[in-house]
Amino acid sequence: MNTELFARDIGVAEFDNIEEMLERLDPSYPVFCFWPETLGARARKFVESFPGRSLYAVKCNPHASVLDSLYHGGVRHFDTASLSEIAAVAERFDDVNCYFNHPVKVRAHIESACKIYGVNDFVVDHPNELRKVLDIVPADAVIQVRLLVPSEHAVYEFSEKFGAKEETAVKLLQAIEASGRKPAVSFHVGSQCIDVISYEKALRLVAKVLSIAGVAPEYINVGGGFPSYYREGVPPLDTYFSTITTTAKSLGLENVEFLCEPGRALVADGCGLVVQVQHRADDALYINDGVYGCLIECTSRQTVSPARGLGRRRTLSKEMRDFRLFGPTCDPLDQFRYPFKLPADMEEGDWIELGVLGAYSVALDTRFNGFGVDASIALRGRSTYDFDGNEHVAGRNKIAPQPGVSTQFPPHPRVMD
Numbered sequence: 001m002n003t004e005l006f007a008r009d010i011g012v013a014e015f016d017n018i019e020e021m022l023e024r025l026d027p028s029y030p031v032f033c034f035w036p037e038t039l040g041a042r043a044r045k046f047v048e049s050f051p052g053r054s055l056y057a058v059k060c061n062p063h064a065s066v067l068d069s070l071y072h073g074g075v076r077h078f079d080t081a082s083l084s085e086i087a088a089v090a091e092r093f094d095d096v097n098c099y100f101n102h103p104v105k106v107r108a109h110i111e112s113a114c115k116i117y118g119v120n121d122f123v124v125d126h127p128n129e130l131r132k133v134l135d136i137v138p139a140d141a142v143i144q145v146r147l148l149v150p151s152e153h154a155v156y157e158f159s160e161k162f163g164a165k166e167e168t169a170v171k172l173l174q175a176i177e178a179s180g181r182k183p184a185v186s187f188h189v190g191s192q193c194i195d196v197i198s199y200e201k202a203l204r205l206v207a208k209v210l211s212i213a214g215v216a217p218e219y220i221n222v223g224g225g226f227p228s229y230y231r232e233g234v235p236p237l238d239t240y241f242s243t244i245t246t247t248a249k250s251l252g253l254e255n256v257e258f259l260c261e262p263g264r265a266l267v268a269d270g271c272g273l274v275v276q277v278q279h280r281a282d283d284a285l286y287i288n289d290g291v292y293g294c295l296i297e298c299t300s301r302q303t304v305s306p307a308r309g310l311g312r313r314r315t316l317s318k319e320m321r322d323f324r325l326f327g328p329t330c331d332p333l334d335q336f337r338y339p340f341k342l343p344a345d346m347e348e349g350d351w352i353e354l355g356v357l358g359a360y361s362v363a364l365d366t367r368f369n370g371f372g373v374d375a376s377i378a379l380r381g382r383s384t385y386d387f388d389g390n391e392h393v394a395g396r397n398k399i400a401p402q403p404g405v406s407t408q409f410p411p412h413p414r415v416m417d
């Protein structure tokens, strides 16, 4: 991929590295950074190595430049959860498919998805939603039944809100087949799932439900959940892919087509955020983005960003210490209970590069109190915290990996985790 042409094509400023960007922009505002090369490499990894069709879960990061980078890396299928996500994708690219993979949909949105954008794949987890979908979708539509599976190894649990229990799933699959539509199965093991056993267990459940229902599925969608490397090692993606292949074989499902719809693992390490310190008080640094902006995931121990300090027109000390970070809004929730190890002499005006921030970051920026992230830039080469999707090599750009976060500041009474 010619990243230079690509960045210019989409009208985003492009820099060789973060230091060059800071020198030229001297930003007092937070800057969302993305590396088309790392995003493209992640896309290629899924497209070439996942044993089936790879969709991108747009909700994870709908930034146009991120979508473009994944498209350039070969992604042609998109998990879209709303009409506006479908429109954003279908109106941007000519040769792609959208899947309406939200178990609860607005009737008018289903209708528009079918008639305007030609969407032909839907998901349900309840008989009432199936009735709604059957009222509207074409005769050759694929309807996936989202099966309830345990998410015990995931940082972010999904099993409370969506998913049909076994008996319901059996009935839904049979009803879909009886309607003449094509039945399929999907599940989600939870986000940042750090043990492949979850996929194995879920597939066993899928096999059981299919066998009781007596239905041959159009495909099995194993969802997202594939982890990214923050500050603690995770199994390589190939382990997930080979577990899915081996388990499918052992269950006699090797001839069924498999789909996946990752968000995090495609985009997390290809993006970062540069924030500026606006104020220092002892061990507290007040920065210009926080939990109401792009940093909500830094409130969970296992998805705290790796960080490095960058001095404003000076070289920072080699001595490091733990700092407590506070976001820019007036709400006391806007703080982080896990420490960030940074140069001991950080002060007003210095910057912090927060890495592995492609997932659930800009997508969740609320603009509360008038703060938010407006500036985006592209960077050449691999990202600062690129881990190659397969090896734990944070530090390929000479940044030492940070140890896992083991300590925490006393929790604020209202701080979430």
Ligand SMILES: Cc1ncc(COP(=O)(O)O)c(C=O)c1O
Binding pocket: 057, 059, 060, 079, 101, 188, 190, 191, 192, 223, 224, 225, 226, 261, 262, 263, 264, 265, 359
């Ligand atoms: C239905 C569905 N698929 C895929 C994803 C992406 O999950 P992840 O980012 O963990 O890969 C999500 C995340 O919310 C989801 O709800």
